Amino acid sequence: LESCAANDAPCHMSAEQLTSFLVEIFERAGAASHTARILARTCALAEQDGAKSHGLYRVPAYIATLGTDWVDGAAAPEVVTSKGATVVIDARNGFAQCALQVARPLIEERARVYGVATLLVRRSHHFGALWLDVEPFARQGFVALTAVNSISHMAPHSGSTPLYGTNPLAFACPRSGHDPIVFDQASSLMAKGDLQLAALHGEQVPLGTGVDKHGKLTQDPHAILAGGALLPFGGHKGSSIAMMIEILAAGLTGGAFSWEIDRSEYPDAHTSRAGQFLLCIDPSHSAGPGFTGRIESLVQALHDSGQQRLPGDRRYAIRKQAATQGIAVSPQAMLDLIQAL
Ligand code: NDP
Known part of the structure; x- marks a missing residue:
């Protein structure tokens, strides 16, 4: 690391190597080994897929949060209800990805039996990219959709003060002989992590991204971060999606709504203490064996239409490149993480 840093050259690492490095970082920051492993993998895979705002960049905020009592880095998720197609998990103030790890086999089993299974997670912290939660379901043949609410950073349509989280929604669908179709998007025009990166790099953001503390549209990311608010994508349409996510991820789960999350006594904490909703569908129950063929005809129609x-x-292409060349990581960023502990 030090020799790479001295030569100002990136280190090339495999996802496994980066995960191992981060496991140690998270363990030293106070996470129990099962949590450290999940957080490390989450950040390493985001970095591998080129999702910079949710890769290594996120780690200092995780470390700072783990240093407070805001989150429990050793929490063991509890299955509250597991009846029929509904699984309810209390993350017990731990990370949502740990709850999903416990729930995943249950959800897959229920979806195979009933054709559909719903996971409702409460008292959970989600600070990562959401596609990681659904892509594995699609690789097992399921259609999956998930949403999390998060801390108030976004105004509703025609509002100018933060109410909703940037509430992301991710969807995954299996394909025959191809990687699954996966989309994963914030309800805000720009994810907060990308806004922070723009501020860090001294870049302006597109008009419509957010407002300053006076409710005035601004292209200055610092002004949005300093008491302003992000805005939904697509005006009232993105705003309604954010509202739906509050209902699914907080209303249905018994987790906190974004505006109810009060971190005022934990200034170093960055994660949300909210909820997660996940729906998993086994297409064989309704669409039958012709489902993936139908999806291929949809893809063909998209291509014919110009998409x-x-x-x-984009992520799959970056992932493929990382598999042969390694993930290019800034050695200085890694040394900074070691020194931050
Ligand atoms: P982007 O706007 O970067 O991308 C949204 C989706 O659109 C992706 O699936 C992307 O695919 C796809 N896409 C982008 N451009 C095109 C195109 N030209 N044609 C077709 N598809 C396209 O994502 P966001 O900035 O909204 O979100 C970034 C990340 O932030 C997400 O991973 C999200 O989960 C995370 N997030 C997490 C939060 C949390 O509380 N945990 C809160 C808010 C956001 P591709 O990946 O291939 O580019």
Whole structure:
């Protein structure tokens, strides 16, 4: 690391190597080994897929949060209800990805039996990219949809003060002989992590991204971050999606709504203490064996209509490159993480 840093050259690492490095970082930051492993993998896979705002960049905020009592880095998720197609998990103030790991086999089993299974997670912290939660379901043949609410950073349509989280929604659908179709998007025009990166790099953001503390549209990311608010994508349409996510991820789960999350006594904490909703569908129950063929005809129609790039394609291409060349990581960023502990 030090020799790479001295030569100002990136280190090339496999996802496994980066995960191992981060496991140690998260364990030293106070996470139990099962949590450290999940967080490390989450950040390493985001970095591998080129999702910079949710890769290594996120780690200092995780470390700072783990240093507070805001989140429990050793929490063991509890299955509250597991009846029929409904699984309810109390994450017990731990990370949502740990709850999903417990729930995944249950959800897959229920979806195979009933054709559909719903996961409702409460008291959970989600600070990562959401596609990681659904892509594995699609690789097992399921259609999956998930949503999390998060801390108030976004105004509703025609509002100017933060109410909703940037509430992301991710969807995954299996394909025959191809990587699944996966989209994963915030309800805000720009994810908060990307806004922070723009601020860090001294870049302006597109008009419509957010307002300053006076409710005035601004292209200055610092002004949005300093008491302003992000805005939904697509005006009232994105705003309604964010509202739906509050209902699914907080209303149905018994988790907190975004505006109810009060971190005022934890200034170093960055994660949300909210909820997650996940729906998993086994297409064989309704669509039968012809489902993936139908999806191929949809993809063909998209191509014929002029859309060549599907959501997920960019990430898969970056992932493929990382598999042969390794993930290019800034050695200085890694040394900074070691020194931050
Ligand atoms: P983007 O706007 O970067 O991308 C949204 C989706 O659109 C992706 O699936 C992307 O596919 C696809 N896409 C982008 N451009 C095109 C195109 N030209 N044609 C077809 N598809 C396209 O995502 P966001 O900035 O909204 O979100 C970034 C991340 O932030 C997400 O991973 C999200 O989960 C995360 N997030 C997490 C939160 C949390 O609380 N945990 C809160 C808010 C956001 P591709 O990946 O291939 O580019």
